[in-house]
Amino acid sequence: MTLSIGMLARRAGAKVQTIRYYEQIGLMSEPVRTYGGQRRYEEEAVKRLSFIRHARALGFSLDQIRNLLELADDPKRDCTAADSIAREHLAAVKAKIAALNSLKRELIRMVDCCNGTDTAHCRVIETLANHDLCASPNHEPVQ
Amino acid sequence: MTLSIGMLARRAGAKVQTIRYYEQIGLMSEPVRTYGGQRRYEEEAVKRLSFIRHARALGFSLDQIRNLLELADDPKRDCTAADSIAREHLAAVKAKIAALNSLKRELIRMVDCCNGTDTAHCRVIETLANHDLCASPNHEPVQ
DNA sequence: CTTGAACCTACAGTCACTGTAGAGATTAGG
DNA sequence: CCTAATCTCTACAGTGACTGTAGGTTCAAG
Known part of the structure; x- marks a missing residue:
């Protein structure tokens, strides 16, 4: 079962426009569309968007989040890199x-x-x- | 003796573009110009710009500063108003x-x-x- | 008079969205 | 099947407080 952009927004605690913005800057990948051109999302998208929103709530910049997402996507993930992003952010805070x-x-x-x-x-x-x-x-x- | 915009910038600890920006949004009044069109400032401007920069360094918004400047310019100044702007800002901080x-x-x-x-x-x-x-x-x- | 620094305007870009307009798509009920 | 309500679409402008750029002009020193 797929989600409309509005449902995704509610599930992950974001605004619809914010999701489109994340797509535009390449943080969220382009979803499939209906024949009418509306976006339809998988469950995966909820996870990714929740990750982003949570990181934003913690004050990470979108650039930092982009790096964290790359690390999270990497199967042989390097924990030290994520760690140092978090430590850097902690120092800034x-x-x-x-x-x-x-x-x-x-x-x-x-x-x-x-x-x-x-x-x-x-x-x-x-x-x-x-x-x-x-x-x-x-x-x-x-x- | 008058000051060029660059001298004013150095005296008050601001960038040249920032001064022009403050003029544009009406925080600094338009100074006299040379025949060639360059801005020439009085000592007064140093005071006003320093006030603004100091308030900015304290995290006041330009809108708050606009209010504070009005209060500062008012001869029968109402201290309670300035006080409450500062208190409000303190609460936000x-x-x-x-x-x-x-x-x-x-x-x-x-x-x-x-x-x-x-x-x-x-x-x-x-x-x-x-x-x-x-x-x-x-x-x-x-x- | 020449040179180089400083200045001019006008505009685009930053960050992370938010809001708007006007049009089209979808869905639920009748 | 029709309609109405809601949702979604694109594209663009606006937020705050600047900063940076391009391409040209003016000023002051030597």
Whole structure:
């Protein structure tokens, strides 16, 4: 029994457009079509798409996922390669947490000193206006 | 004494194209031009651009920054408004840290169990392939 | 006056989607 | 078999915050 794109989307927790996008960039292979041109998927597709969505939820980039999928497809799979992708990503996540923590500290400093009543002297705006008021620990944009 | 766009960029720690982009979206006002059409900036522009870059480094969106700049420009400035933008952003940063921390835990689980030698049984790929192996605490993509 | 750096505009590309328009396909019920 | 509702199709534009490129012009120093 085959699945329409909408059913696949529901089964794997993705949007229909996202599936078509993954097909377009070659992450999902082109499925068979009905005579009318609609996509029909096998169970395999649910697995693959779930893998992708899960990895995305973990913050892996589509490029990293492409590599992981290749490794997963490989029968003589090399675990060290997958491992190092995961480790690399873990390091990036740790770095982002550290950056966000120092942002948090700076934001708390900004907000704590300003009680919303002193109109002539707004700590939030002054901190942003004056570089020297804050010992800015991070000047890379962190999104 | 006026500044060229390149000098302004160096003074405020931005790229030339970024300044032109900020002008285009109305964050920076249009400066005077030389007869040949090149932009010439006043000292004021350094302050404004530094404000923007600093706020960006703190992860504020350009929309939030637009609001903060309006508040900063307002002589009878309302500190509570700036304060609440900062508080809102702080809450978002805290949420992102929490999300990343649970990602980190899941990634550590993935990586810790896999020692790179067991080729038939790769924990990283299996965790991604099989939803049930991980008690996934977060399924929103966190970037 | 010449040279080379800096500047100009306009546009495409990045990432990972999301949304839209307008048309065609499929399915369930009558 | 017909109809209506839902689903799907393609193609393209938009998101945020820039970055990069091409092809040309202007400026400042020597």
